[in-house]
Amino acid sequence: MPAKAGDDRPVERLSPRQRDALLPGLEAWTLADDGAAIARRFVFGDFVAAFGFMTRAAIVAERMNHHPEWANVYNRVDVRLTTHDADGLSMRDIALARALDALAASA
Ligand SMILES: C[C@H](O)[C@H](O)[C@H]1CNC2=NC(N)=NC(=O)C2=N1
Numbered sequence: 001m002p003a004k005a006g007d008d009r010p011v012e013r014l015s016p017r018q019r020d021a022l023l024p025g026l027e028a029w030t031l032a033d034d035g036a037a038i039a040r041r042f043v044f045g046d047f048v049a050a051f052g053f054m055t056r057a058a059i060v061a062e063r064m065n066h067h068p069e070w071a072n073v074y075n076r077v078d079v080r081l082t083t084h085d086a087d088g089l090s091m092r093d094i095a096l097a098r099a100l101d102a103l104a105a106s107a
Pocket residue numbers: 065066067068081082083084085086
């Protein structure tokens with residue numbers, strides 16, 4: 001089984017300073033859980049568009065070996081990203097957030 005992309009990146013927790021330097025590029029995301037996670041609500045035209053986003057996002061997440069915590073109600077997808085292995089935010093969360101933003105922009 002080939003290693004998934006992203007497996008070899010260090011899963012180091014971001015310091016508050018590192019985190020605060022990265023968040024300006026993720027305007028639609030908010031800090032959650034005392035800085036241990038970031039969260040965003042995506043809103044689509046209808047349920048099928050929302051689920052299509054989730055389908056595409058799942059493929060990207062699996063390839064990155066980094067998985068969202070998310071909930072879908074009709075055309076909304078609420079996403080929370082944190083790195084369990086780092087017990088907080090890591091670059092994997094930033095990378096996945098950027099990837100999800102790009103997917104939503106092209107939905
Ligand atoms: C064994 C597997 O590589 C790890 O459990 C990966 C999988 N996906 C993950 N996803 C998230 N969000 N955090 C992790 O720490 C994480 N770890």
